[in-house]
Amino acid sequence: GESVGLHLPTLSVQEGDNSIINCAYSNSASDYFIWYKQESGKGPQFIIDIRSNMDKRQGQRVTVLLNKTVKHLSLQIAATQPGDSAVYFCAEKRRGGADGLTFGKGTHLIIQP
Amino acid sequence: DAGVIQSPRHEVTEMGQEVTLRCKPISGHNSLFWYRQTMMRGLELLIYFNNNVPIDDSGMPEDRFSAKMPNASFSTLKIQPSEPRDSAVYFCASREKQGRPQHFGDGTRLSIL
Numbered sequence: 001g002e003s004v005g006l007h008l009p010t011l012s013v014q015e016g017d018n019s020i021i022n023c024a025y026s027n028s029a030s031d032y033f034i035w036y037k038q039e040s041g042k043g044p045q046f047i048i049d050i051r052s053n054m055d056k057r058q059g060q061r062v063t064v065l066l067n068k069t070v071k072h073l074s075l076q077i078a079a080t081q082p083g084d085s086a087v088y089f090c091a092e093k094r095r096g097g098a099d100g101l102t103f104g105k106g107t108h109l110i111i112q113p
Numbered sequence: 114d115a116g117v118i119q120s121p122r123h124e125v126t127e128m129g130q131e132v133t134l135r136c137k138p139i140s141g142h143n144s145l146f147w148y149r150q151t152m153m154r155g156l157e158l159l160i161y162f163n164n165n166v167p168i169d170d171s172g173m174p175e176d177r178f179s180a181k182m183p184n185a186s187f188s189t190l191k192i193q194p195s196e197p198r199d200s201a202v203y204f205c206a207s208r209e210k211q212g213r214p215q216h217f218g219d220g221t222r223l224s225i226l
Contacts, residue, residue, distance in 0.1 A: 034214055043117075043204050043217035044156070089156065099208075100146060100158035100169060101215065 012110040019080050021107045023073040023090035030092040034101065035064060035075045037086045044089060047075070077109075085111045115139070117218035119205050125224045131193040134221045137186055138207030146206040146215055147180055147190050156204070162188065195225045 013019045025033075031052040036044035050057045050064045050073075057064050063076040073090050087108050091101040118137040126132060138145045146161040160170040165182045173180070177196070182188040192199055202222050206215040 032212070036217075041219070043206075043219045046214045046216060049214050091156075099144065099163070099211065100161050100172070102158075103156040105155050 009105070010108045010110065012112055013080055014112050015082060016079055019075075019077040019084070019109060021075045021077075021088050021090075021109065023075075023104055025071050025073060025090075025092050025104075027092060027094055027102075028068075028071065029094050032093040033064070033066060033073050034091050034093075035062075036089045036091065036103075037084075038089065038106070039086045047088075080109075080111050082111050082113070085109060117205055117207050117216055119203075119218035119221050121221060122219065123222045123224075125226065126195060127226050128196055129194045130225075131191065132195045132199075132223060132225075134190040134203050134205075134223070136188045136190070136205030136218060138188070138205070139209075139216060140186070142207035142209050142216075143185070144208040144210070144215075145182060145188050146208070147188070148204040148206065148217075150202045150204060150220070151200075159190070197225045199223065200225050 034049040035047040037047050038044045048059045048062050048064050050066050055066055061078045065074045077084055087106040089103050089106045091103045093101055117139055120135045124132060144163050147159040148156050149159055150156045157172060159172045160180045161168055162182045165185055178192055180190045200223055202220045204217050204220045206217040208215045
């Protein structure tokens with residue numbers, strides 16, 4: 001069935017470097033995408049979202065890019081800090097469909113000192 | 114501001130027992146979602162409510178699962194009878210309105226022995 005997937009289960013970067021977490025989706029009917037950060041023992045924390053009528057959206061130290069042609073979503077984190085270590089999930093909502101989100105499997109981001 | 118509040122944080126019980134998980138959404142949010150997270154299946158939507166009315170329960174695994182939302186500030190997810198395969202972390206999320214991100218509680222870690 002259609003699903004949201006991630007290319008890399010684990011990503012290790014040096015503190016201060018930029019991180020890029022990728023996500024591939026297969027449902028062309030999706031119109032809303034969202035990134036969450038989950039730390040151990042906590043619930044997913046909202047980072048940034050983007051609608052399908054946009055290609056790029058920036059937040060504080062984060063940028064989300066959406067490439068609808070190849071059904072690809074990425075999260076860029078600038079100048080990573082130790083507190084950025086977590087599992088990152090992308091999620092999608094289908095246009096006109098139910099409001100629940102379909103989540104990817106997650107990428108574990110590890111920040112090396 | 115208070116986020117989504119879930120209780121209990123941890124629950125350990127024997128199979129066959131009834132389990133009730135509780136959720137208080139963020140005040141003013143009109144949608145509430147229940148998710149389940151396991152290592153094998155990741156985050157999966159179970160059911161969601163709009164204005165206290167169940168909209169989509171297609172993710173509820175079996176008749177042993179039921180959810181209610183008697184008012185705008187409280188929801189329960191009940192499992193009766195519980196089975197070991199129900200062991201997971203159960204998350205509740207709420208949303209202000211359509212098009213806005215969902216905000217998650219810190220979950221209930223459920224272990225069925």
